Amino acid sequence: MKTKILYAEDEPFLGKIVKESLESRGFEVIMVTDGKDGLVAYGQHKPDICVLDVMLPNKDGFKLATEIRQLNPAIPIVFLTAKTQTDDLVKGFQSGGNDYIRKPFSMEELIIRINNLLNLTQQKNTNVANVINIGKYEVFLNKYELTNQNKTKKLSHREAELIKILSENRNSIVSRKDILMQIWGDDSYFNSRNLDVYMTKLREYFKDDPSLEIMTIKGVGYFFRV
Amino acid sequence: MKTKILYAEDEPFLGKIVKESLESRGFEVIMVTDGKDGLVAYGQHKPDICVLDVMLPNKDGFKLATEIRQLNPAIPIVFLTAKTQTDDLVKGFQSGGNDYIRKPFSMEELIIRINNLLNLTQQKNTNVANVINIGKYEVFLNKYELTNQNKTKKLSHREAELIKILSENRNSIVSRKDILMQIWGDDSYFNSRNLDVYMTKLREYFKDDPSLEIMTIKGVGYFFRV
DNA sequence: AGTGTTTAACCTAAATTAACCTTAAATCAA
DNA sequence: TTGATTTAAGGTTAATTTAGGTTAAACACT
Numbered sequence: 001m002k003t004k005i006l007y008a009e010d011e012p013f014l015g016k017i018v019k020e021s022l023e024s025r026g027f028e029v030i031m032v033t034d035g036k037d038g039l040v041a042y043g044q045h046k047p048d049i050c051v052l053d054v055m056l057p058n059k060d061g062f063k064l065a066t067e068i069r070q071l072n073p074a075i076p077i078v079f080l081t082a083k084t085q086t087d088d089l090v091k092g093f094q095s096g097g098n099d100y101i102r103k104p105f106s107m108e109e110l111i112i113r114i115n116n117l118l119n120l121t122q123q124k125n126t127n128v129a130n131v132i133n134i135g136k137y138e139v140f141l142n143k144y145e146l147t148n149q150n151k152t153k154k155l156s157h158r159e160a161e162l163i164k165i166l167s168e169n170r171n172s173i174v175s176r177k178d179i180l181m182q183i184w185g186d187d188s189y190f191n192s193r194n195l196d197v198y199m200t201k202l203r204e205y206f207k208d209d210p211s212l213e214i215m216t217i218k219g220v221g222y223f224f225r226v
Numbered sequence: 227m228k229t230k231i232l233y234a235e236d237e238p239f240l241g242k243i244v245k246e247s248l249e250s251r252g253f254e255v256i257m258v259t260d261g262k263d264g265l266v267a268y269g270q271h272k273p274d275i276c277v278l279d280v281m282l283p284n285k286d287g288f289k290l291a292t293e294i295r296q297l298n299p300a301i302p303i304v305f306l307t308a309k310t311q312t313d314d315l316v317k318g319f320q321s322g323g324n325d326y327i328r329k330p331f332s333m334e335e336l337i338i339r340i341n342n343l344l345n346l347t348q349q350k351n352t353n354v355a356n357v358i359n360i361g362k363y364e365v366f367l368n369k370y371e372l373t374n375q376n377k378t379k380k381l382s383h384r385e386a387e388l389i390k391i392l393s394e395n396r397n398s399i400v401s402r403k404d405i406l407m408q409i410w411g412d413d414s415y416f417n418s419r420n421l422d423v424y425m426t427k428l429r430e431y432f433k434d435d436p437s438l439e440i441m442t443i444k445g446v447g448y449f450f451r452v
Numbered sequence: 453a454g455t456g457t458t459t460a461a462c463c464t465a466a467a468t469t470a471a472c473c474t475t476a477a478a479t480c481a482a
Numbered sequence: 483t484t485g486a487t488t489t490a491a492g493g494t495t496a497a498t499t500t501a502g503g504t505t506a507a508a509c510a511c512t
Contacts, residue, residue, distance in 0.1 A: 176502090197457085200504060218465085
């Protein structure tokens with residue numbers, strides 16, 4: 001199932017670009033251009049995460065956030081703020097499941113923050129759901145399944161372990177040795193070859209989404225860019 | 227490496243339970259029972275995160291936090307407050323890398339907050355300076371890519387490290403030894419030759435933009451004119 | 453028999469080492 | 483004190499080594 005984003009933005013040109021860009025990464029985007037519409041849209045679509053411009057007509061992003069939080073205290077929210085916004089105001093909201101990005105921002109940055117926040121909230125529910133979002137894929141650790149919109153791929157135990165370790169360390173370097181120790185318990189020659197084999201498999205599974213890359217850092221480990 | 231927590235708590239019974247509980251979750255805990263000792267312990271152990279009871283003998287948690295922040299403005303701090311504490315005071319500190327928890331609290335809650343704060347601050351560090359502009363080039367450190375308008379060149383780990391060091395010191399002198407120590411960890415003869423090899427490569431990559439020059443200062447180091 | 457996992461053989465690319473070349477600085481000769 | 487000579491630092495290119503990747507076959511569990 002796609003991750004739903006409520007996106008509140010009143011600049012039509014920027015809004016269009018960001019919306020399409022997010023959709024091309026596999027997100028479902030509900031966009032509103034007015035603060036008043038935000039709460040209604042929230043109730044109708046129950047998004048997984050909100051991306052709110054702070055400056056909105058009729059009701060600003062913070063006010064909207066406060067109202068949404070009353071309905072769902074745990075929902076992650078990303079604020080988009082102009083350079084001129086005072087820090088204090090912004091910082092007050094920068095806690096728990098919140099984050100904020102200064103305009104102008106790169107799509108890269110927005111997507112990383114969204115993924116990070118989704119991941120954080122999912123980690124809280126770890127025992128319950130065991131679902132990981134990776135690009136346009138979803139991994140159900142308890143079911144050993146990898147889904148890509150329509151398709152479902154069964155994962156083996158090793159494959160699932162490896163995906164879990166990589167996604168826990170997304171956008172940072174994991175050492176080869178740590179992976180070997182965590183999965184096989186020792187980093188002997190054969191297990192090392194073995195890890196190579198599984199890396200090849202995962203790269204094959206994730207190849208449909210070009211925003212994902214498992215990069216090798218030779219002599220060090222891997223960097224899972226998400 | 228274990229995450230280190232500085233834990234300031236004067237109630238011995240509660241302190242013991244929380245300390246052991248955190249340790250059983252894989253944290254390393256340095257515990258102090260007096261506000262005065264907090265700063266010393268901070269300096270000695272350089273913890274990754276602080277958990278401070280607000281009511282402490284000799285120096286309260288807020289005062290201690292302020293002093294620690296002077297040494298490290300980015301360190302995340304969780305305050306533990308009794309029910310009676312006024313909200314206003316607490317809220318003033320609820321910003322940036324701070325969070326607070328009302329006593330009595332569950333261990334679950336404490337651990338979730340600690341993990342969230344650690345995650346947030348770590349993510350910030352990975353996102354901040356990932357794109358470097360150098361002349362007409364852009365370097366995406368997280369993707370290990372160097373782009374020049376149309377063309378994209380994949381960088382190896384060593385190449386990226388070297389570009390990062392040079393660009394961090396653009397228009398000033400970096401010593402050869404510093405580079406060697408930072409990348410290879412020692413400045414032996416062979417690594418020194420090695421550095422020469424990578425310098426040749428970088429000069430080749432940057433040769434399209436004549437405004438850029440990696441100048442050698444013999445016997446000293448390099449000067450990256452940008 | 454049919455997965456999942458390990459071993460193996462062969463391949464590719466990055467990092468290191470090596471050999472030889474260039475140049476700046478230091479020394480020396482007039 | 484200037485230009486020639488020496489010397490050491492660094493540059494260049496290529497060969498070698500090593501880490502890791504790919505594919506397929508062997509093995510081990512149900």
